[in-house]
Amino acid sequence: MSAGMNPAQQEAVNYLHGPCLVLAGAGSGKTRVITHKIGRLIQSGLAPKRIAAITFTNKAAMEMRERAKALIGRDAKDVVICTFHALGVRMVREDGHRVGLKPQFSILDADDVTSILKDAGGSTDVATARTWQWTISKWKNMGLNAEQAAAQAADDNEAITARVMALYEERLTAYQSVDFDDLISLPLRLLRDHEEVRAKWQSVLGHVLVDEYQDTNATQYDVLKYLVGDAARFTAVGDDDQSIYGWRGATLDNLKKLPVDFPQLKVITLEQNYRSTSAILRAANNVIGPNPKLYPKTLFSELGEGEPVRVVDADNEEHEAERAVARIQSLRAGAAVTQGPQYQEFRHFAILYRANHQAKPFEKALRKAAIPYKVSGGTGFFDRAEIKDLCAWFRLWINHDDDPAFLRCITTPKRGIGHQTLGKLGEFATQYKLSLFESLFTSSLSSLLPAKAMDGLHEFGRYVTDLEYQARRTVGAEDSLAFMLQWLKDIDYEKHLYDGEDSEKVAAARWTNVLEFCDWMAARAGGQTDEDSGTTTVRETKSLLEVAQTIALLSTINQREKDADVVTLSTLHASKGLEWPHVILAGVTEGMLPFKLDDDEGRQQVVSDDITQRLQEERRLMYVGITRAQRSLAVSWTKKKKKGREMVSAQPSRFIKEMGLDQATVKEDPREKLRALRAEFAKKSQDNAAAALAAQQP
Numbered sequence: 001m002s003a004g005m006n007p008a009q010q011e012a013v014n015y016l017h018g019p020c021l022v023l024a025g026a027g028s029g030k031t032r033v034i035t036h037k038i039g040r041l042i043q044s045g046l047a048p049k050r051i052a053a054i055t056f057t058n059k060a061a062m063e064m065r066e067r068a069k070a071l072i073g074r075d076a077k078d079v080v081i082c083t084f085h086a087l088g089v090r091m092v093r094e095d096g097h098r099v100g101l102k103p104q105f106s107i108l109d110a111d112d113v114t115s116i117l118k119d120a121g122g123s124t125d126v127a128t129a130r131t132w133q134w135t136i137s138k139w140k141n142m143g144l145n146a147e148q149a150a151a152q153a154a155d156d157n158e159a160i161t162a163r164v165m166a167l168y169e170e171r172l173t174a175y176q177s178v179d180f181d182d183l184i185s186l187p188l189r190l191l192r193d194h195e196e197v198r199a200k201w202q203s204v205l206g207h208v209l210v211d212e213y214q215d216t217n218a219t220q221y222d223v224l225k226y227l228v229g230d231a232a233r234f235t236a237v238g239d240d241d242q243s244i245y246g247w248r249g250a251t252l253d254n255l256k257k258l259p260v261d262f263p264q265l266k267v268i269t270l271e272q273n274y275r276s277t278s279a280i281l282r283a284a285n286n287v288i289g290p291n292p293k294l295y296p297k298t299l300f301s302e303l304g305e306g307e308p309v310r311v312v313d314a315d316n317e318e319h320e321a322e323r324a325v326a327r328i329q330s331l332r333a334g335a336a337v338t339q340g341p342q343y344q345e346f347r348h349f350a351i352l353y354r355a356n357h358q359a360k361p362f363e364k365a366l367r368k369a370a371i372p373y374k375v376s377g378g379t380g381f382f383d384r385a386e387i388k389d390l391c392a393w394f395r396l397w398i399n400h401d402d403d404p405a406f407l408r409c410i411t412t413p414k415r416g417i418g419h420q421t422l423g424k425l426g427e428f429a430t431q432y433k434l435s436l437f438e439s440l441f442t443s444s445l446s447s448l449l450p451a452k453a454m455d456g457l458h459e460f461g462r463y464v465t466d467l468e469y470q471a472r473r474t475v476g477a478e479d480s481l482a483f484m485l486q487w488l489k490d491i492d493y494e495k496h497l498y499d500g501e502d503s504e505k506v507a508a509a510r511w512t513n514v515l516e517f518c519d520w521m522a523a524r525a526g527g528q529t530d531e532d533s534g535t536t537t538v539r540e541t542k543s544l545l546e547v548a549q550t551i552a553l554l555s556t557i558n559q560r561e562k563d564a565d566v567v568t569l570s571t572l573h574a575s576k577g578l579e580w581p582h583v584i585l586a587g588v589t590e591g592m593l594p595f596k597l598d599d600d601e602g603r604q605q606v607v608s609d610d611i612t613q614r615l616q617e618e619r620r621l622m623y624v625g626i627t628r629a630q631r632s633l634a635v636s637w638t639k640k641k642k643k644g645r646e647m648v649s650a651q652p653s654r655f656i657k658e659m660g661l662d663q664a665t666v667k668e669d670p671r672e673k674l675r676a677l678r679a680e681f682a683k684k685s686q687d688n689a690a691a692a693l694a695a696q697q698p
């Protein structure tokens, strides 16, 4: 396992029996250490299923699984490679009964949580519910329950929020549901309060590896500590300069605590960057320079100076997007990078920005130029309303007490059961502490509702039970697909989509998503997993209900997009850990990156109101962005930006200056567009020629 590993990396890989921290800058091969160490641990005799590698996102987990498979082969399949949250799902499923949860509990997404909070707070508006949601999440991440939150409430607002939290928690228990934060705080409670749970997990896991350690929060740290116990066999890798989730409770204290809590900790630093050219690395080092250092770091690259980093100044967002597209075309035509391999496929390009909403102009410009792309870190396939609709049914099959799912199913599509009926049902359920589904068949309900309404409710209840019964018995790809299509027909879902959309085109696209989803589900019932890419392995078929169970539990699953040759659009946060040959950092405009610091709108996402700290986190975000680039980097800003509905003039981000670029080379060559046009023209005439040739074939 020592191929492609420098001595420091090898040292980290070979240090098997104690706590190990790899602290190093971007692109220095930390994630690579984790993958190789998995192999080394297996080689040393540890069973693959006793190794857990924890990543920051599902996508990162998927990538690591692939890398591990390429390196180790079949054994990689049994290694637990997942996020803290996914590990939490497993722990709560196995041991949640100790805190009153059935193994088939539901996981609520952010929208479900908002609507429960709205309700718990007495039908408040969405904005208030979201504020509560934010605070409650923060408390949960600090390990506080409603009672403790009430005790430490700083003002009336917090006191009210703590009261709402208590009601909210009651509802979650009634619904047999958990939210995302619970997936960390419940495992912690289980490990902390139940010795047998702790002993079990400590013997199950022989070594725990954590990537992106700098972005763990206090609760995750405690989970880790209990998981590894006194043996302390773990490897954490991270970079304090890439800590970008402070606003969500991540804390660098976790880095500082490690040597204190584990005095025998072995700390390894890495200095060589294998990702970026010197020009890119220099800009990155210059930007991060002003931030205080947790430990001294020098990062060098042997990949040569490379192309100078470009600065692109655009008039507005549309212009910025056009110029980005022109740059991609020009690089694809081989015009801009003169040294080394060219990296001209679409997959070699990424456009990164601060916030999701910035994607739009780029999407439009890319479409216009017929360049394929994907938006990651934003609304993914599984976040689409139509997919969530279908998942709600799965959730209900699996857990009848999942009230949010119940409400979604009974109203999508509408089946003639009105709000009044549902309101009565809700009151009844609350009064008798029952779930909505349980209430359906309680005889005393009929005294509250007219016979017709009762019939409707009973029919719905029976239909759900019947579907679940059938789904349990439907096994394999073909039957599952047929079953789902029949079900969609029964509930008239296609019509529901068309009725709900003004534009037929949009409705059709949504229906296509639904069909694609059914296909995907059916393939899973046929035994296909995300990891195998169509190779011939022996497949174990599953029942549709089993598939539904995994899908419903992990509502955010990444699509299989790894092989697609497309340009990536991503937020900076979601780009962490990844790399592309060519990167365009967009919206590097003062007020956007760094995000407006003189906050007069009481922005909710920011926990800390310390301006210096916020600026430091923004700077780290910029550092993360710059260090995603391997060969070429362009940084673009706009001379005008939106402020409310107005366009106001804007300045380049202070970070551009801090990159310390050579003034003579900073400007993007204005001839880029001409070159790009020429390239496009050349490609078009080639295509035309090919088409003409094809037409001549007999």
Ligand SMILES: Nc1ncnc2c1ncn2[C@@H]1O[C@H](COP(=O)(O)OP(=O)(O)OP(=O)(O)O)[C@@H](O)[C@H]1O
Pocket (backbone or CB within 6 Å): 004, 005, 006, 009, 024, 025, 026, 027, 028, 029, 030, 031, 032, 033, 239, 242, 273, 274, 275, 576, 577, 578, 579, 627
């Ligand atoms: N010793 C090595 N020899 C050659 N290539 C390496 C070596 N170590 C790492 N690499 C390559 O360098 C790139 C960056 O590695 P990796 O993604 O592991 O860095 P990282 O430290 O995890 O970065 P980040 O901080 O952005 O997460 C990858 O393409 C990886 O394959």
Ligand SMILES: [Mg+2]
Pocket (backbone or CB within 6 Å): 030, 031, 032, 211, 577
């Ligand atoms: Mg990494």
